Amino acid sequence: MTCKKVVAGAIASVLALWAAGAAAQECEATCFQKRWVYWGGNLMVTERDSAGRTPFENFNALLPTIKAAGFNGVALNLGGDGSYVQLVNPETSADRKKAISDRIKLAIGNANAAGLEVIPIGGHPELVSQLRPDLMEAFPTTTLYKAQSGVASVVNAGKNLFAEPAGFEVDASGWAVDAFQPTYGAGVEIDPTVGHESARAMRMQSWRALPAGKTWAASRLYRKLTLKPHTAYQISFWLKPGAMTKPEKLQFFIQTADGRPDAPLYRHASQGLGWGSTPDGNWNAEGNTTKFVAQAKAAAAGNPTWQQYNVQFNSGNFTEAYAYFGMYNVIEGANTVWIDDIKLEEIGITHPVERGQGDYVVTRTSDGKVLPSTDYTVNGATLTIHNKDMANADLKVAWRQSPSRMFKGVAAVACDGGDFYRVQENYYANAIAPLFNNQIPKVVTGSPKKYFMYYDEIPVLNWEQNDARCSRRSAGDYLGHMVRGVQNPLENAGVETLTWNDMFDPNMNAIARYYQVNGSLLKTGATTSFKSGNADIDLHPDTVIVNWTGGEELTEAAQTKRRESLLYFREYPQVIALYYEKKDTTTAWLNALTAAYEKEKTLDTPTSLKIDGIMYTTWFNNYGDLAAVAEQIRKSPYAKHWPKPQQ
Incomplete structure (x- = not known):
């Protein structure tokens, strides 16, 4: 079957369902405003799965099921060569940009016809690294070199630092x-x-x-x-x-x-x-x-x-x-x-991140003399020394090493007044807003402009401490400043911003040491409330927190963390991200919500939890449990927050 026939058939089914079930799908006043399904992938992929469908065809075929289960939106995260980033990448051809844009517009139009809003997910901090590799976070590195006859190499280059033999000819000593x-x-x-x-x-x-x-x-x-x-x-x-x-x-x-x-x-x-x-x-x-x-x-x-x-x-x-x-x-x-x-x-200089002046600082160790850049040339891991007085010197070389393949997804540096914010602003203005801010009004709930900012599991952060424009008292302060710097102009333009909770949550990644983040992700002065500390570096107070604490875990420890996380963000609207390939996480989250409401009553400064919605979240495109998850909610104490099934 051709792609056009599949898409046309899907659209026809969607329109029929929408027309027949519109009245039954109308929510009561108490219903969750955001009832979303996470969809991640690449709509431009042409390869077909075992059912003979491309990702785009699967997306369209899924829309009636999403609507029938009572959901009202699709949170759309596009990756690869079909991502939103490609729309602002100067290396992407004009024809390719048009093809990507047209495909996304068609996907949004099909979803709107089904009665579903589409919410863009993007703006992750590593998108700046993709577009501007010179801005990538990098490890400050110092390496000792020995110059001989004008060529400087790493001291003991190639030497095995293990005291034992490299093989296991004798025994397993050291292991x-x-x-x-x-x-x-x-x-x-x-x-x-x-x-x-x-x-x-x-x-x-x-x-x-x-x-x-x-x-x-x-x-x-x-x-x-x-x-x-x-x-x-x-x-x-x-x-x-x-x-x-x-x-x-x-x-x-x-x-x-x-x-x-x-x-x-x-x-x-x-x-x-x-x-x-x-x-x-x-x-x-x-x-x-x-x-x-x-x-x-x-x-x-x-x-x-x-x-x-x-x-x-x-x-x-x-x-x-x-x-x-x-x-x-x-x-x-x-x-x-x-x-x-x-x-x-x-090893010596390898995978360097070069930003211009000061990329390398070469010092003679005997007297601390810094060589001007005209005295040497970097040739991969070695240096060619042009100054005859340094031709046989012991040297110390300071440089930046890229972590881009050491961890997955490396953020860019976000200094005050830096290009990080200009890249993010251009990305929203030219890739996101033109596609998503003019959807059919009757499918849009709340703000007509929504932007799900993908700040999640950032493994490397806050290493540019030598730049006063970047310096903050903690990595948590730095991250808060980074995100708020992107948010503020959006919020001022009436854009509702959302973000994952984990990087800001002490029940998850906002801890004293997380991956290779330089310093604590706990905010300076933070105690039990995220809004304590310095107000100027908090998330915008209207930020919607998409809370995925515990993921697929169903342990008592995970339940405790879910409850505490809900309370931690109690002054922010929250969307609960559940499922993660397990239906039982629905019950677990609803139980945690009940426990949070109960504990909230005992707090010194109780406030009302602001639960803005639920998002069915899967990393493996498992959508077979959409109806079952909706039914679990309907049979829970929170049934009034979900539409009744169609008759």
Whole structure:
């Protein structure tokens, strides 16, 4: 079936449903104003799924189901080469921009015809990094160089910083392993029959069943790292896959010494094995997991080989950490991999972020003399020294290292009066407003201009402390200033802004140490209310908080956090983001809401919770439970807040 026929059929179905059910869908005065469904993807993708549909066709086909379940809006988050960012990207052709714009307009028109409002999700802080890489947050890094005959290289370049041999020819000295458990076919031990350059390597097998009395298991090889702060490093290793049903489950990450999972030193969200670099200092075309899955597939076809991988990381503020190779919990089928010749080395200038003057500060260590930029040329990881007096000097080089493949989604620097705000303003004015601010009035609830700002799980932030225009008392103050700087002109123009809660919530990521954020994300002076502290750096008081505390978790601890989070933002309108592939999160959230109302009565300064709506949220396009979730709400104490089913 052609795309046009599918779309036309979907539109016809939508219009029929809207006409037949409009009266039944009208809300009572008590209904949640925002009853939204999250939709994320790329409407420009032409590949078809197992049902023979493109994402755009799936979007259109879903609209009647959304409306029938009592929802009244779609929160639309577009990524890839069909994203809103492409509409302001100077590298995107005019024809491509028109195609993207036309497709989004058609999607909005189809949704409006179905009686659904469409809400744009965008404006994430890394969009500025995408458009202006020179503004990307970067790690301040210092590297010791030794010049010889006018060429300066990293001191001890290529030297393995592990005291033990890189391989496992003798034993596992320096490494800790999970003991091998033949009964369960899992664990880690030295294999004397398989090696990369010798006869021995470390063999790792995943768990296929849990030991008696255990609810969790891990096959791990790990060790402590002793580091210099603000230093660039590389870990390289060789892998050979055996029989593997789930090669994507093999992980490598670096955890800070206190072991907190919310503050890793290195962890890529979508590539469990990290993302490597080429010998000349460029990022590989694909991540290490993608590469390893292909290697495992080749091994299964009868071509097992050893391949080398690497990851580069920055120590940031830390001097100790732990590096882990692991396969976690029970994994379907047999999964075996050999690991060998693991090497840690300090590296020089690689993946630099260059902003102009002051990108590099080269100092002679003997007397602190700073070389003018005319005295040297940066050639990848080495320097060519033009000043004969420095031709054999010991040097200290200060530079900025990009974290763009070390973590997923890196923000740009948001200094006072900086280009960060101009890029964001241009993005809203030229990509968002023209598409979304003229929807059919009868489908719009509340403000006709809405903008869901995607400030969520920002792993690297607040490193430009040397710039007085960026300096704030805490990372939380810095983030608040960043967001408020984007919000203020929008709010003044009558735009209702929304944001995820997690980066501003001490029940989630607004904590003393989160990932590689430089400093505490707790606001200066914050105690129990987000609105304490300095009013000039809070979110705008009309901001709608989209609260996803706990995600898919159904534990008592998650319930407590949900209740406390609802109360923490009690002076802001809130939309509860639930589902996350589990219907039971609906009941969990409604119970947490009841508990929050009860606890609110005991507070010294009680205020009325402002629950503005509910958003059905899925990261995996699972929309089969829309009707079931709506029915759960109708059968709850909050039934009056949801439309009755159509007759």
